[in-house]
Amino acid sequence: xxxxxxxxxxxxxxxxxxxxxxxxxxxxxxxxxxxxxxxxxxxxxxxxxxxxxxxxxxxxxxxxxxxxxxxxxxxxxxxxxxxxxxxxxxxxxxxxxxxxxxxxxxxxxxxxxxxxxxxxxxxxxxxxxxxxxxxxxxxxxxxxxxxxxxxxxxxxxxxxxxxxxxxxxxxxxxxxxxxxxxxxxxxxxxxxxxxxxxxxxxxxxxxxxxxxxxxxxxxxxxxxxxxxxxxxxxxxxxxxxxxxxxxxxx
Numbered sequence: 001x002x003x004x005x006x007x008x009x010x011x012x013x014x015x016x017x018x019x020x021x022x023x024x025x026x027x028x029x030x031x032x033x034x035x036x037x038x039x040x041x042x043x044x045x046x047x048x049x050x051x052x053x054x055x056x057x058x059x060x061x062x063x064x065x066x067x068x069x070x071x072x073x074x075x076x077x078x079x080x081x082x083x084x085x086x087x088x089x090x091x092x093x094x095x096x097x098x099x100x101x102x103x104x105x106x107x108x109x110x111x112x113x114x115x116x117x118x119x120x121x122x123x124x125x126x127x128x129x130x131x132x133x134x135x136x137x138x139x140x141x142x143x144x145x146x147x148x149x150x151x152x153x154x155x156x157x158x159x160x161x162x163x164x165x166x167x168x169x170x171x172x173x174x175x176x177x178x179x180x181x182x183x184x185x186x187x188x189x190x191x192x193x194x195x196x197x198x199x200x201x202x203x204x205x206x207x208x209x210x211x212x213x214x215x216x217x218x219x220x221x222x223x224x225x226x227x228x229x230x231x232x233x234x235x236x237x238x239x240x241x242x243x244x245x246x247x248x249x250x
Contacts, residue, residue: 052064052065052066053065053243053245054243054249055067055068055092055242055243056092056095056096056240056241056242056243057239057240057241057243057249058096058099058100058103058238058239058240058241059100059103059238059239059240060239061099061103063092063095063096063099067095068088068091068092068095070151070160071091071094071095072085072086072091073150073151073152074150074152074160076129076131076150077125077129077150077157077161079125079128079129079130092242096235096240096242097231098167100231100234100235100238100240101167101170101171101231102163102167104170104234105166105167105170108170110166110169110170113162113165113166113169117165118158118161118162118165121161121165122157122158122161125161126138126143129146131146132146135149171223171227174230175222175223175226175227175230176219176223179219179222179223181215181218181219181222185218186207186211186214186215186218187207189214189217189218190207190210190211190214193210193214
């Protein structure tokens with residue numbers, strides 16, 4: 001056990017891993033994507049159509065196999081993730097949930113994320129990705145090289161990160177604001193921590209030194225429960241279909 005700070009990061013990572021990595025649920029996107037295969041001259045250029053399988057349909061919005069690939073590659077930008085690769089089934093469920101949230105955001109427009117806010121988030125991100133050290137991400141050239149190594153352009157990453165910020169803001173405003181953590185709840189959580197510390201023969205920190213972190217963990221746990229219940233109801237009220245390989249679209 002790494003103590004309360006480790007628990008805090010793990011709880012925060014749970015939400016980050018759930019709520020974000022990349023753009024999904026493109027309502028207007030079809031089931032094929034075209035890519036140009038350049039020849040020796042422009043007149044000899046040929047079009048090669050690459051089939052992009054639909055893996056799920058969420059209230060008419062499509063989730064494609066390429067979205068799963070993007071989701072996997074965006075994991076490189078989650079510095080607090082446990083880096084354990086998710087199964088395809090888990091990725092599909094994650095993208096379905098996020099698509100449901102994005103659909104609700106479209107119905108309840110928010111104040112746009114401005115460029116300054118986005119720049120600040122990305123600047124902080126560059127400092128927190130361990131793999132960035134080898135790319136010298138402190139420099140613009142190094143950061144661009146790292147982003148491209150994950151299969152994205154800087155513009156694509158900005159679009160996806162802006163969307164991530166919109167989703168997090170939506171969840172924060174809808175579920176977190178009304179939650180209040182009582183002192184008895186903090187005391188009960190601390191009591192459990194003491195038991196675990198003692199089991200490992202480690203001296204526990206004083207409660208007042210980690211009370212804020214305990215409160216954050218308890219807040220996040222309640223948000224997760226509320227969000228899960230809400231998404232379950234959205235699935236029940238809407239139309240969600242996972243399309244298996246070889247299965248025709250509904």
